[in-house]
Amino acid sequence: MNAHALKTEASDYSALEATVRIDLAAAYRLVALFGWDDLVFTHISARVPGPEHHFLINPFGWMFEEITASSLVKVDLHGNVVGETTEMVNPAGFTIHSAVHEARPDAGCVMHLHTVAGTAVSSQEAGLLPLNQTAMLLNGKVAYHDFEGVALDHDERPRLVADLGDKSAMILRNHGTLVAGASVAEAFTTMYFLERACEMQVAAQGGGPLRIPDDHVQGVVEEQSQGLSVVANGLVWPGLLRRLKRLNPGYDA
Numbered sequence: 001m002n003a004h005a006l007k008t009e010a011s012d013y014s015a016l017e018a019t020v021r022i023d024l025a026a027a028y029r030l031v032a033l034f035g036w037d038d039l040v041f042t043h044i045s046a047r048v049p050g051p052e053h054h055f056l057i058n059p060f061g062w063m064f065e066e067i068t069a070s071s072l073v074k075v076d077l078h079g080n081v082v083g084e085t086t087e088m089v090n091p092a093g094f095t096i097h098s099a100v101h102e103a104r105p106d107a108g109c110v111m112h113l114h115t116v117a118g119t120a121v122s123s124q125e126a127g128l129l130p131l132n133q134t135a136m137l138l139n140g141k142v143a144y145h146d147f148e149g150v151a152l153d154h155d156e157r158p159r160l161v162a163d164l165g166d167k168s169a170m171i172l173r174n175h176g177t178l179v180a181g182a183s184v185a186e187a188f189t190t191m192y193f194l195e196r197a198c199e200m201q202v203a204a205q206g207g208g209p210l211r212i213p214d215d216h217v218q219g220v221v222e223e224q225s226q227g228l229s230v231v232a233n234g235l236v237w238p239g240l241l242r243r244l245k246r247l248n249p250g251y252d253a
Contacts, residue, residue, distance in 0.1 A: 016049035022251070096112055100161060106180075115176070117202050134200060143163050143165055
């Protein structure tokens, strides 16, 4: 293979960016469809393919169910908008997402939510408990970051990424949830498991005494959780896009 064959042309990057834009817009609308949105707050970002270290994020003030591929705002790691747009970006969104994207080249997509169940678990001292199969699928994958106020202070960034480390999910104490995935599909699927586990935990805590499986069983499930990327990209995401095209088409515009 010659050097020319290894070189990616600008047109190739543009085609890849278009695909990422469509997937990210779909993720926003799916968050709304699942009832995970919080008015115009919280955010999902995706890395733009190419050497410039740009990423896409929602225009601040748009409802998640109306996001389209073309409405997404491209910014650099310093928060500067790339290209022509009159839209603004949520400052807290930039603080959190730029920190993760800069520290984690493997993070193609970062998703942050304030759901009722996720925030409830983030407010519990024990955090996420291995109460069920769904929660145990995340064993060894969840980090924790203490609350420091609304994420507007860039001084928080080193502490946030240090706490995240190489994990794919994080409980933001007294705040909400965050996941990082190689693709939009992986991030969304991980968030689904995290949010579902939080919902189950809050429901279980309203009943009788809690039963936690022994360490051996937890280890078995953790081992069985490998290969999420194949399932997320090949099975879960195509199905979610088919559902979205039926219920809320137009995200790819």
